Each structure stands twice: as C-alpha cells, then as structure tokens.
Amino acid sequence: MPALVRVQAEPFDVAAETALLTRGRADIGAVVTFTGLCRDEGGRLDALELEHYPGMAEAEISRVAAQAEERWPLLGLTVIHRFGRIAPGEPIVLVLAASIHRRAAFEAADFLMDYLKTQAPFWKREHLRQGGAGSWVQAKAEDDRAAQRWAEPPSGPDGGQI
Amino acid sequence: MPALVRVQAEPFDVAAETALLTRGRADIGAVVTFTGLCRDEGGRLDALELEHYPGMAEAEISRVAAQAEERWPLLGLTVIHRFGRIAPGEPIVLVLAASIHRRAAFEAADFLMDYLKTQAPFWKREHLRQGGAGSWVQAKAEDDRAAQRWAEPPSGPDGGQI
Amino acid sequence: MKLVYFAWVRERIGKAEEEVSLPDGLVTVADLVAWLKGRGEEYDYAFENESVVRAAIDHVHVKPDALLGHAREIAFFPPMTGG
C-alpha cells in the first residue's frame, strides 16, 4: 500500500490521520506517530517560515516513504509536511507508521524523520519576536550523521561481518 | 516533572492526552506516541483479556518512567496501560514522550515499551472467536532481548570502548 | 503473610490470594517456594518449572535468593506479557 504523503499549508489533525489509517482494521498491533512542533527558542521566535520546492517536496518524501515500505513490513504510513508561516507550539511535520509489531513502526518513523530532515526540500527561516525576519536555520551535521545510521550494510564478501 | 501514569479499564484518547502535555507550551519540538493495539490474529481472536497486579502495575510503570526521565531530557511523559477485556482494533497501551529534539523522544518511547513488555505485571489471555477462553500469551525471548538493548554500558576501565 | 497469585499460577493453585503463617527457617523466596510445593499437588503443579515463575515482594520484582525479611505481600506470577 503506497504511503499517504501530503505537503500543505494547513495544520493537520493527528487523531483524524490515525483513524484514517487504523479504523476498521484488526491486523495493526503498533502505531508510532512523530509530531515535530515549532519552538519559540526561549521566547526569541515569533514564527518559523518554511519555504519548500513544490513538486519536488512531494516527490522526495514519496521516494523516501517507498524506501521505508520496502525496508519494513508496514501496514500504513502517512507523512504530512507543512509549509508557510508556523507559530510556536504549532505542528510542522507528522510521520505515522503502523505495523504488526512495534519494532518496524518505531524504526520506520525514526528513519523517515532522519531523511526528511536532510533530504526533503524545505528551508526554515526565523521570524524574530523583536521584529523582522531573522536568519535561515542552518543545517546540522548531527542530522546528517543521524541519516547515515540507516545506510545499508555493505553487500560485498565481508558484508554484514561488523 | 514526574510522568503521568495510569492503569485503567477504559479506552484512552491519544489526542486529549497529547493536548494535555503540549497545550500552551512552545518549548517542545518533538512528540512521539506509541499506541499498542489488540490484533485479531487473522480472525482467530474474539478479544484479549488483560489481567494485572493492581498497585504493582502502577508502581512498576512509574519506576521505569522515572528511569526514562533520568536518562533522557524529556519535557513530558505519559504512560497509560489498560486492563480487562479488549476487542481487536482497540488500544491497549499508550506511551507519549515529548522533548526538545526528536532523538530523546524516540528513544524514551522505545525504551518504555521494551520495559513495559517485560517488566510491567500484566498478563494477556486469548479469547477465541470459535468460543471459549484460549491460552495465556507466552512471553517472547525477542522482548527480553529488546529490553537488554537498554542496559547501561559497563562503567569499568574499558567502559564505553566498544 | 499475604500471598497473591496471577494468571496461570493463580489458575493452577486455584486461588488468587491467601494468608499463610510461615514456619521458622524459611529465609529466601526459594525457601518459600519449596515449602509451598509441599502443601499440595496444586502448588507442585504451579511451581513445576520453578525457574519460570517470577516473584515480587511488596510490589518489587525479586530473584529466588531474595530475603523474605518483613515482607507483607509476596506475589508469584508467569513472565509478564503486557504492553
């Protein structure tokens, strides 16, 4: 079943998205949801503004979602990423993964977040409470390292020996 | 902030529990929820019945939740575990972890589920669709191994060298 | 001392709880189990594979070598299957 992927300006409803995935089913044993929220950074921020690359954003998220569905036995996968101006406390991103057992659901959600952070074409700019646009948020080396955790093990003669 | 721990027969509302933890706050960047649901095992089950040890169940979950709060910088933690008869498709357990960044929220929720599976005094019995009480669900060695992943690294002279 | 039983341990013994007066000389949880097994077939059945049955003293998991001390409530149950 292909993942449900949406890129939108509007807020999303985690409960409704979960119901959409699970209602009427009795084969799902585990649902993991990740919600990423806008922080005010200790009162410094008035909002985050998310610029995105329309078309590529959906394509890239769908590509990574398909990888997750190939790698883990998922019974449902939803990814929603917002763009535009987002106030502190509001949700930015949702990943919802369902499976028979918890391990697949946890790992798939974790994997998707690491790849969204480093591969999905979105860029955050700060808007400051003291007025005016602040700077573009810088990419973190820590996020690249997190994404590298998911690299497939080498498949050569010594593959999987580590 | 101590975790919110509840052991109850009634269903729970993930959205309401999430709102309770996050509403009015702008310091939370990541919320991970895990929901464990009753499966019908391919149509074989009419329900699961969860027996628990009142008093110890709450105490044990609170103890493990406190460990998680010591180990990860959490901004909120909710654990709800149901008992009694639960129909396929219905939720059994909820873990909700909030933090500034996603890593802590993912790991804390994952840790709590592994410990709930192996340490919280609950026992599942199957009720069969063809009638009558089935057998007690057997503990899985796989769950013990999952819980062992979280053992603290050795603190001797070679600790952390692996 | 109050003893409580859960899941198939409860079913095999045929009761959920009981008050017992322990004889002198019982020091550990393992001593208590050995004594219970001498009380009848139902206990022998419940503890037929002793290493499988778990114990808790006053709501805290313990090993068979744990001291009974001044325990108020001792519980016996199968490996947990919650979550």
Add this chain to the structure above:
Amino acid sequence: MKLVYFAWVRERIGKAEEEVSLPDGLVTVADLVAWLKGRGEEYDYAFENESVVRAAIDHVHVKPDALLGHAREIAFFPPMTGG
C-alpha cells in the same frame, strides 16, 4: 532550460526562477555553476562556497558531476532544514 532557486540562494540571486539558453560545451551541473558565476556578482555571491549549494535535476537530488542531459528544470538551494 528553467532554473529555480530557493532560500538564501534565491535571495542572493534576486529571483526565484529564470529561463536560460545554455551555450554549447556545458556538460555537467558544475559546468553550469561555473557559467552562472560569470553572469554577475549576484551569482558569484550565491555560489561563493560552491560545495554548500545543492542541486536537483527535474526534482531529483544530484551531485556536481551529474550530466545536464535533457533536463527541463534545474534547482539550486542550500542544505535542507525541513522536518
């Protein structure tokens, strides 16, 4: 060929997109960047640290040595910060 720019690459160049006719001899994305840098200060500024700017051809991430081929849309942007 359509070029599109995002975030601070867009701001430095001063436009979100443009149509360009490429001269002969441009084979890779790196060739295209070198040519753009010769078009004016704003491009030079946007690509001052070339290794930081990412590229995509027709919505797919590519490296600087990727071939331009029959690309319809080439995008340049900073490292992503979504999620």
